[in-house]
Structure formats: C-alpha cells, structure tokens
Amino acid sequence: MEDFVYFFSFQDPNVAMVVAGITLLSISAAMVGTFTFLDKKALLGDAISHAVLPGVCLAFMFAGSKNPYWIVLGAFITGAISTYAIEWISNSTKLKEDTVIAAVLSVFFGIGILLLTQLQQTGDAALSGLDHFLFGNAISIVYEDLMVYGILALLVIICILVFYKEFKLIIFNPSFAESVGLPVKRLKLLFNTLLVMAVVTGIQAIGVVLMAALLITPPAAARFWSNRLHVILMLAVLFAVLSGIAGAFISFAVPHMPTGPWVVMAISFIAFASFFFAGKKGILSKWYNQRNYQQKIHRDHILKSLFQALEKNSKTLEKDEIMEYFPGKEKLTRTYISKLEQENKIELEGEKLKLTPSGLVEAKRVVRLHRLWELYLAQYLNLAPDHVHDMAEKMEHLLTPELEAKLDASLDYPTQDPHHSKIPRDNDL
Incomplete structure (x- = not known):
C-alpha cells in the first residue's frame, strides 16, 4: 500500500518521468496499433518489434554504450529494413504475406539474439541492463531516455491526429482514396514509418518481444465495445495507458521485475474482460x-x-x-x-x-x-x-x-x- 501511495503521489521525479514516458508510448502505440489492427496488419507490428533487436545491438557496438540516440537510430533502421523487406518479398514472389512476415521476423530476431549473446560474452560492464530491451524495464527510464522516446511518441501522436482522415480513408477504402487524388503510396510509407517509430519508443519500457501486444491487444479489446473508429481509438488509448501504468507500478513495487510481461498481463485482463462482458459483442x-x-x-x-x-x-x-x-x-x-x-x-x-x-x-x-x-x-x-x-x-x-x-x-x-x-x-x- 505504501508503494502504491508513493508511486502515484509523484513525489519522486523519477517516478513522474516513468509515468510520463509510459503514458506517451502507450498512447502512440495504441493509436498506431488501432489503424494496424483495422487494416489487418497485426503481424506486421509483431515482425517490426522483433526486427529492432539487431539494430539495438549494432547501435551499442558502434556507440559503446546504451546511448538512447544511437539505440533509437539503430532500432529504427533495422525496423524499417524489415518493413521494406516484407513488402518487397510479398510483391515480388507468390508467397503469402503472413509467410513472409514469419520468415522475416525469425531471421531478424535470430540475428538479434546472436548479437546480444555475443555482446554479453564480452564481459563489458557497460552492457549492464542491455537485456532489458528484450522484456522492458520502465523503471530504468532516465531524463535523457524520456526526452528521446517521449519526443518520438509525441511526434507519432501528432502525425496520427493530423493525418487521421487520410489514414482512415486508405485503410477502409483505398480505391476511393486514389480516385480523389490522395498520394496513397506516400501515406502508406508515412504510416509504416510511424509504426516503426511507435515500436522503437517502447523497446526500453516494454521490450522488443512484447511490444506487439501493446500495439494490437488494446484495439482488439476496444473493437468489442464499438464499431466507430474514433470510439475504438479512444478506448484503445485508455486500455493501453491503464495497462502501461499498471506494468510500470509492478516493476517499481517488485524488485527485478520486468515491465513488459506485466503490461501484457494487464492488457490481457482488459481484453478478456471485453471479450466476455462487452455490451453487444x-x-x-x-x-x-x-x-x-x-x-x-x-x-x-x-x-x-x-x-x-x-x-x-x-x-x-x-x-x-x-x-x-x-x-x-x-x-x-x-x-x-x-x-x-x-x-x-x-x-x-x-x-x-x-x-x-x-x-x-x-x-x-x-x-x-x-x-x-x-x-x-x-x-x-x-x-x-x-x-x-x-x-x-x-x-x-x-x-x-x-x-x-x-x-x-x-x-x-x-x-x-x-x-x-x-x-x-x-x-x-
């Protein structure tokens, strides 16, 4: 009880930073995830979240430390490459998209695990906590991390709000979007970029393994409550924020407890409650x-x-x-x-x-x-x-x-x- 009161009183500036960071990344993930889910691209988010791991490891090798700027850059590059690879292979071969996604996910994540294992065997003290990028540790967020990940999350949120109508149109009626002169290919490229950025913002707090759950589960739960996009979007954001803060609190209250699994547990509880008790569905x-x-x-x-x-x-x-x-x-x-x-x-x-x-x-x-x-x-x-x-x-x-x-x-x-x-x-x- 004391931990609960202390955590939510925000007397500690570190706790305030954690709550601010987890809230921003939860909002950005839920907003991007809603469009991804409704566009039936849920597996793409999962592939990107696993594909950023080699970028994290390569960024550490280059920078020699867990510098958030290099980490974000490395994660973004490999995430973007995986997205392009999935699209290129799907368009150039007769393989189904889910098959391509599974293959790309496995390859990138396998490379990431190899690099992470190799780094851990070096015995470098600067590697302490690098494994947190697998399952997340929101409590390890410091001011510099908040600035980098928070600004990215805020940028994603602003872009979604600015291009809300355009994204809505290309997801539900891309043919009509083209007929009215919208640059559909550019908008899809922008959205894929935002998807990669949303994944990158959560790699430290939620982890690369479980970030896909924060992208897809909130809109999946919200879909049971409404058929309207704006309602689904708001509910998904609410569910994501609640589960993110719950996971961060448990990481704070229980020593050495990763954030990601508890965020997934919280959002899964909300999802199952929605599956059973939602008004009409x-x-x-x-x-x-x-x-x-x-x-x-x-x-x-x-x-x-x-x-x-x-x-x-x-x-x-x-x-x-x-x-x-x-x-x-x-x-x-x-x-x-x-x-x-x-x-x-x-x-x-x-x-x-x-x-x-x-x-x-x-x-x-x-x-x-x-x-x-x-x-x-x-x-x-x-x-x-x-x-x-x-x-x-x-x-x-x-x-x-x-x-x-x-x-x-x-x-x-x-x-x-x-x-x-x-x-x-x-x-x-």
Whole structure:
C-alpha cells in the first residue's frame, strides 16, 4: 500500500518521468496499433518489434554504450529494413504475406539474439541492463531516455491526429482514396514509418518481444465495445495507458521485475474482460441475447398455437395439446405458460388455456407477420408455397412495427397468404 501511495503521489521525479514516458508510448502505440489492427496488419507490428533487436545491438557496438540516440537510430533502421523487406518479398514472389512476415521476423530476431549473446560474452560492464530491451524495464527510464522516446511518441501522436482522415480513408477504402487524388503510396510509407517509430519508443519500457501486444491487444479489446473508429481509438488509448501504468507500478513495487510481461498481463485482463462482458459483442452478452431470442420464439409459438385453435372455433386448448406442438420441450413449455399467465396474455381454466384480450392482440401480430412473410417470399422470391413456412418461422420474430408496416404496404395490404389462410387484422375476431 505504501508503494502504491508513493508511486502515484509523484513525489519522486523519477517516478513522474516513468509515468510520463509510459503514458506517451502507450498512447502512440495504441493509436498506431488501432489503424494496424483495422487494416489487418497485426503481424506486421509483431515482425517490426522483433526486427529492432539487431539494430539495438549494432547501435551499442558502434556507440559503446546504451546511448538512447544511437539505440533509437539503430532500432529504427533495422525496423524499417524489415518493413521494406516484407513488402518487397510479398510483391515480388507468390508467397503469402503472413509467410513472409514469419520468415522475416525469425531471421531478424535470430540475428538479434546472436548479437546480444555475443555482446554479453564480452564481459563489458557497460552492457549492464542491455537485456532489458528484450522484456522492458520502465523503471530504468532516465531524463535523457524520456526526452528521446517521449519526443518520438509525441511526434507519432501528432502525425496520427493530423493525418487521421487520410489514414482512415486508405485503410477502409483505398480505391476511393486514389480516385480523389490522395498520394496513397506516400501515406502508406508515412504510416509504416510511424509504426516503426511507435515500436522503437517502447523497446526500453516494454521490450522488443512484447511490444506487439501493446500495439494490437488494446484495439482488439476496444473493437468489442464499438464499431466507430474514433470510439475504438479512444478506448484503445485508455486500455493501453491503464495497462502501461499498471506494468510500470509492478516493476517499481517488485524488485527485478520486468515491465513488459506485466503490461501484457494487464492488457490481457482488459481484453478478456471485453471479450466476455462487452455490451453487444461480448460472449456472455451474445449468449444472453440468444437465450432471450430463443425464449421469445417459444413464447410467440405458444400464442400462435392458441390463435390457430381460435381460428378453428376452439377458444381453448388443453395443456396436453399444447405440449404436442413442442415435443421434447415440455418443461420449457410449462415455464412459459406460467410466464404468459403472469403477463396476463393467457388465462387458465383448469387444464385449458385461453387467450386474454391483450394476448389475442399479440398473437394476431405474430400470425400476421408469419403470413405476410410467406406471401412476400412467394411473390418476390418466387418460392413455392410449400417452401416458405420454415423461412417465415425464423423471420416473424425479427420485424419491428415500422418494418411490419412497410412490408404490409409493399404487399398492398393482402388478406390471404400463399396457403389461402386469412391474414388477421386488429379489427378481426
């Protein structure tokens, strides 16, 4: 608890620098990652994050120290080379892009591990902490690092905001972008450059191995909450910042704990929570909506059965007769009979069921929708009358009153369905 209070009180300037740095790089990574994710280029970010490792090692060999300027330059060069290599090989061969990405990632990361191993065997004291670039260590950020990585992250953020409309257009409709005169190739080159820069800004705090998670997981989680780009972008930034600060805090509170894995753990928790609990697209939400829909279907079919009995001059049906309509679902049917009785849609007379006035209105609507759909399918899709029942059974539960009115009007307010059954109206019976 003391660590928590101390960390978030920002009394220590080093802690303030860490929070500022992790916030900036999280925002830049989430913003670039959102466009990368929506453009279905998630693997490209992973390849770049692994490809910067040899650049880090070569920069150290050249500079002889962990100078952030040289580290950034080296990482940017090898990241850019990997991006160009992927594009060139994909365009020049028949290999699929995911195959090319996997090959380039493996080659660059393998070279990086060889160089890192070779450097570690030299016993140079200046190498202390170089392995942090694999899994990240946000607490090791100093003022000079903050200036370099922070300015890069800020530059990425500004460019995304300035070219927001252009990037949106080339991702969702590149053909239209070309037709209106946008320099699509240059914009793609700019975006790839920003992607490399976003990866480079996180190599010290998050690490080259896990940086791809901060790029892709936040927008993937945000996608479950909305279909609108600006909402996805804002949520992705929020998720990335929360997970970045959480990972930095754990690195601060637990000695020798790398930042990257805990950032991934935090963002994974947010992602799984989104996968399960998101409003309309979450797994539990879908299950709940599907369950309600199945319940509505069963409920409507009970009302429809009673109305069809009424059409045959039988105002009531025995419970056992209702059960015959739903073989194998006796228990469920009894449950919904009780619910319909509680809603005052049906009433019981001993073992007999009867529609109430409000139940009759609702039953008419269900039957009317079914028969309107049968007629529509027969007239407009030229389906045989004996082929339309099953399709109408599925569609009758989906129409809103507005769509019902349009469907009725388009059929010129018919009185019979393809089977010559009467289409009930509110003033009938």
